[in-house]
Amino acid sequence: MKNKLVACLLVALSLMLIGCMGANEVEEIATKVSHEGEVLVEEKSLTFGTTNAVASLDPHIDWQGWFSVRYGVTETLFKLDESLVPEPWLAESYENLDELTWKVTLKDNIRFSNGEPVTAHKVVENMKHFGEENYRAAVFSTANYRVEDDVTLIIETEEPHATLINDLCDPYASIIDLDATEDRSMNPVGTGPYVPVAFVANESIDLEKNTNYWNGTPQLDKAYIKTIPDMDTLVMALQSGEIDIAHNITADAVDLFQDTSQYTISQVGTSRAYMLYYNLDTLKDEAVRKAISMAIDKEGISTYLLNNSATPAIGAFPDTMPYGGQQLDGIAYNPEAARKLLEEAGYEDMSGDGIVEKDGEPLSIDLVLYRRLAQEDIATEMQAALKKIGIDVKVTVFDNTEYLKAGEFDIGMYCIVTTSTGDAAAFLNATMRTDMDNNFGNYSNAKVDALLEQLLREFDSEKRTALVIEIQQLALEDYAYDFIGFNNMTMIMKENVKGFKSHPTDYYQFNVDSTIQ
Amino acid sequence: MDEVKILPMEEKKKRSLNFVKLRFYLLMVITIILIFISIVAPYMVPNDPYATDIRGRNLPPSQEFLFGTDSHGRCVFSRVLIGARTSISAALMLVIITFVIGTTIGIVCGYYGGWIDNLFMRIADILLAFPDIILGIAVAGIIGGGLFNAMLALGLTGWTQYARVARSNVLTMKEDTFIQAARLSGNSDLRLLFRHILPNIIGVLVVIATLQIGTMMMGIAGLSFLGLGVQVPQAEWGSMVNSGRSYLQIAPWISLFPGLVMMVTIIIFNLFGDALRDFLDPRINNSS
Numbered sequence: 001m002k003n004k005l006v007a008c009l010l011v012a013l014s015l016m017l018i019g020c021m022g023a024n025e026v027e028e029i030a031t032k033v034s035h036e037g038e039v040l041v042e043e044k045s046l047t048f049g050t051t052n053a054v055a056s057l058d059p060h061i062d063w064q065g066w067f068s069v070r071y072g073v074t075e076t077l078f079k080l081d082e083s084l085v086p087e088p089w090l091a092e093s094y095e096n097l098d099e100l101t102w103k104v105t106l107k108d109n110i111r112f113s114n115g116e117p118v119t120a121h122k123v124v125e126n127m128k129h130f131g132e133e134n135y136r137a138a139v140f141s142t143a144n145y146r147v148e149d150d151v152t153l154i155i156e157t158e159e160p161h162a163t164l165i166n167d168l169c170d171p172y173a174s175i176i177d178l179d180a181t182e183d184r185s186m187n188p189v190g191t192g193p194y195v196p197v198a199f200v201a202n203e204s205i206d207l208e209k210n211t212n213y214w215n216g217t218p219q220l221d222k223a224y225i226k227t228i229p230d231m232d233t234l235v236m237a238l239q240s241g242e243i244d245i246a247h248n249i250t251a252d253a254v255d256l257f258q259d260t261s262q263y264t265i266s267q268v269g270t271s272r273a274y275m276l277y278y279n280l281d282t283l284k285d286e287a288v289r290k291a292i293s294m295a296i297d298k299e300g301i302s303t304y305l306l307n308n309s310a311t312p313a314i315g316a317f318p319d320t321m322p323y324g325g326q327q328l329d330g331i332a333y334n335p336e337a338a339r340k341l342l343e344e345a346g347y348e349d350m351s352g353d354g355i356v357e358k359d360g361e362p363l364s365i366d367l368v369l370y371r372r373l374a375q376e377d378i379a380t381e382m383q384a385a386l387k388k389i390g391i392d393v394k395v396t397v398f399d400n401t402e403y404l405k406a407g408e409f410d411i412g413m414y415c416i417v418t419t420s421t422g423d424a425a426a427f428l429n430a431t432m433r434t435d436m437d438n439n440f441g442n443y444s445n446a447k448v449d450a451l452l453e454q455l456l457r458e459f460d461s462e463k464r465t466a467l468v469i470e471i472q473q474l475a476l477e478d479y480a481y482d483f484i485g486f487n488n489m490t491m492i493m494k495e496n497v498k499g500f501k502s503h504p505t506d507y508y509q510f511n512v513d514s515t516i517q
Numbered sequence: 518m519d520e521v522k523i524l525p526m527e528e529k530k531k532r533s534l535n536f537v538k539l540r541f542y543l544l545m546v547i548t549i550i551l552i553f554i555s556i557v558a559p560y561m562v563p564n565d566p567y568a569t570d571i572r573g574r575n576l577p578p579s580q581e582f583l584f585g586t587d588s589h590g591r592c593v594f595s596r597v598l599i600g601a602r603t604s605i606s607a608a609l610m611l612v613i614i615t616f617v618i619g620t621t622i623g624i625v626c627g628y629y630g631g632w633i634d635n636l637f638m639r640i641a642d643i644l645l646a647f648p649d650i651i652l653g654i655a656v657a658g659i660i661g662g663g664l665f666n667a668m669l670a671l672g673l674t675g676w677t678q679y680a681r682v683a684r685s686n687v688l689t690m691k692e693d694t695f696i697q698a699a700r701l702s703g704n705s706d707l708r709l710l711f712r713h714i715l716p717n718i719i720g721v722l723v724v725i726a727t728l729q730i731g732t733m734m735m736g737i738a739g740l741s742f743l744g745l746g747v748q749v750p751q752a753e754w755g756s757m758v759n760s761g762r763s764y765l766q767i768a769p770w771i772s773l774f775p776g777l778v779m780m781v782t783i784i785i786f787n788l789f790g791d792a793l794r795d796f797l798d799p800r801i802n803n804s805s
Contacts, residue, residue: 210753232763232765235766240609250763253763255767263573304571305571377588380569381569383750384750385569395748395750397748
C-alpha cells in the first residue's frame with residue numbers, strides 16, 4: 001500500500017515537472033543568449049496570439065493585406081482614424097482636381113525596409129499591380145496614371161469614383177517594393193516598423209524590427225505571431241503566459257481577465273454586423289418578416305447573451321458614423337405586437353401545438369448560418385424567441401457561406417464588416433441592389449437601385465450621407481434585411497504590454513510604439 | 518479432514534452465488550429505473566429545457582436550477598433529463614438494431630459457409646481494421662451531422678461483433694448430434710437456425726449487447742461532442758459537455774453535470790452487463 005502511494009506521488013511529481021518545463025524553457029533560452037553574447041541591453045520581444053490563420057503575407061491578394069498591415073509589415077498611403085475618416089499616412093496630401101482626377105503627394109522621407117526610397121513611380125507600379133490582383137480594387141486596373149515628379153502622381157479614373165481615398169486605406173493598397181520582393185507571399189518588402197524573418201503559413205510569423213523605419217525607432221526587437229485556432233486554447237495560453245497579448249477574445253472569456261493589475265483590456269466597437277437576409281422568394285408575406293423582426297430582442301442579445309460584446313443595431317452602420325442607426329427608424333422589440341400582427345395576417349394556432357398555422361400549414365422557417373463568432377448563440381436565442389410568437393424555426397449550421405449563394409434559406413444569418421474603409425457605398429451596392437453578388441435574398445426595389453446609382457456618382461459628403469440613410473430606410477421598410485448588432489472587438493494583453501489599442505478597423509494593431517516593459 | 522475441507526468450499530460457492538444473483542437483480546432494477554426515467558423525462562422536468570433566458574445565464578446550481586443554468590440561461594438539470602432520453606434511447610435502439618442484423622448475418626454465415634460467409638467476414642475484417650470512432654467521424658463527416666446519421670455511422674461497425682461471435686458459435690454447434698438429429702427429422706433450415714441454434718447462443722450475444730450499450734452511448738456522445746451528432750438546440754449529453762467547454766473556468770457545472778451523469782449511466786450499464794454474464798455463466802449457475 002505504502003509502495004503504491006509512493007509510486008503515485010512519483011508519477012504526479014514527474015507530471016508536474018513536465019508541465020512546468022514549457023514555461024521555463026523560453027526564459028532559459030533568453031538568459032543564455034544574453035550570457036553568451038554578453039548583450040547588456042535586454043532584447044524586447046513579445047508573442048501575439050490570434051485565432052486567425054495567415055495563408056500568405058502578400059498584401060495585394062484577397063484579404064491578406066489585413067494581416068501584413070495588422071502586424072506592422074506594410075502600410076498604405078492613407079489611414080483611417082477612429083471614426084473611419086482617411087488621414088495621410090505614407091502620403092502627405094491629396095487633391096481632387098475634378099470628378100475623374102486625383103493628385104496624391106507622397107511624404108519625401110519614406111523608405112522601404114531594404115533602404116530603397118518610396119517614389120511616385122513605385123507607388124504607381126503598386127496601384128497597377130493590386131488593381132490586377134484584387135477584385136475589390138478594380139477601379140485601379142482601369143485608371144490612368146501620370147508621374148509628375150518623385151513624390152507626386154496623378155490618378156485618372158475611368159468613371160467618377162467618389163471613394164478613391166477610402167479605397168487607398170484598404171490594406172490591399174499596401175505599398176511594397178515590387179522589384180525587390182522575390183516571394184511576396186513569404187517576404188514582402190514593406191514600409192512598416194517590422195519585417196517578417198520567418199513565416200510558416202497558417203502557423204506563425206516571426207518579426208524583427210525595421211532598422212530603416214521612416215517614422216521613429218520601433219520599440220520591440222522581436223515579435224512572434226502565433227495562430228491558435230481554438231478560442232479556449234487561446235484564452236488558456238494567455239493565462240499561462242505563453243502569449244503576451246490575445247486578439248479577438250470572446251465576451252465570456254473577458255470575465256477571466258478582470259484583474260487590472262495583471263491584464264489590460266482594450267475594447268472597441270466595429271462595423272462587423274450580425275445581419276439577417278430575408279429570402280424574399282420564400283418569405284413572401286411581409287407581415288411574417290415584420291413579426292420576426294419585432295420578436296428579436298437586440299438589446300437583450302447584445303447586453304446579456306453576448307455579454308456586451310455587441311452593440312445593438314438598427315441599420316447597417318454603427319452609431320459612430322454620420323449615417324448610423326440613430327438616423328433611422330427601426331422597428332421596436334415587441335413580441336406581443338408581433339403575435340397580434342401574425343394573427344391579423346391570418347396565422348393562428350388551431351392545432352394547439354404552440355405553432356401558428358395558415359390554411360392548415362404550420363409556419364415553419366429555415367434559419368441558416370455558418371460558424372462565425374457568436375452566430376450560433378444568436379440563432380439559438382432567435383429560435384427560442386420566435387417559438388414564443390408561434391414560429392417554428394429549424395436551424396442549420398454550415399462551415400462556409402455557400403448556402404447563401406444557393407438561396408436555400410428563409411432567413412440567412414451573415415456576419416460582415418459593413419464599412420471596412422469608412423465608405424458605405426460598397427456594402428450597400430453589393431447587398432441591396434438588384435442582382436448584385438451579395439444580394440442573397442433577391443431584394444429588388446427600383447427606387448433603391450436608382451439611389452444607389454446616384455450614390456456612386458455623388459462627391460458631396462453631406463448628400464452622400466443623406467442618400468445612405470434613405471437607402472437603408474427603404475430597405476428596412478421593405479423588411480428585406482435586419483441588423484442585430486455590431487461586434488465589439490476585444491484585445492487582452494498583460495499589464496506590461498503597451499502601445500496596442502483595438503481599432504474599429506481591426507488592422508492597425510502593431511505600430512512603432514508597441515512594446516513590452 | 519476431507520469433510521472439513523470441502524464444507525467451506527461449498528459455503529463459498531453458495532455465498533458467491535447469492536452475491537451474483539443479488540448483484541444482478543439490484544443492477545437490473547437500477548437499469549430499469551434509468552430507462553424508465555429516460556422515458557418519462559418530458560413529464561418530470563422542473564423547467565422547460567428549451568426555454569432560454571438571456572438574463573439568467575451561467576447561474577450556479579440553486580434550488581430552482583438544481584444543476585445551474587447554461588450559457589443561454591436554460592436549466593441544465595432539465596436538459597440532462599431530456600438528454601437522457603436522447604442518449605439512452607438512441608443507444609438502446611442502436612444496440613437492438615445492430616444486434617438483430619449482426620446475429621442474423623453471423624448465424625447465416627456460420628451455417629451456410631461458402632461465398633456468403635467469405636463476403637460478410639471480409640467486410641467485417643475491413644470494418645474492424647478501422648478504429649470505430651474514427652470511421653464514425655469520417656462517415657458522419659461525409660453524410661452530414663444529425664442524430665440519425667451519427668447512429669448510422671456507429672451502426673456501420675457495430676454489427677460485426679455479434680456476427681463474429683454468432684458465426685463461431687454456430688460453426689462449433691452445427692455438427693452437434695442434436696442438430697443432426699433435428700435435421701434428419703425434416704426441420705427446415707430456417708427452423709433449425711432460429712428454433713434450435715439461436716436459443717443456444719443467445720446468452721453470450723445478449724451479454725455482448727448489454728456491454729455495448731455503454732460503448733454506443735459514448736460513441737454517440739463523442740460524435741455529438743465533435744458537433745457531428747445532434748443539432749442545436751436539441752439536448753444531448755455529448756453536445757452539452759461540448760457547449761460548456763468554453764465556460765469551464767466560469768461555469769463548470771454546464772459540462773460537469775452532463776458528464777457526470779453520463780459516466781454514472783455508462784458504469785451502470787457496464788456493471789449490469791458484467792452481472793448478467795456472471796448470472797448466465799453455467800459454471801456458477803449449473804451448480805444450483
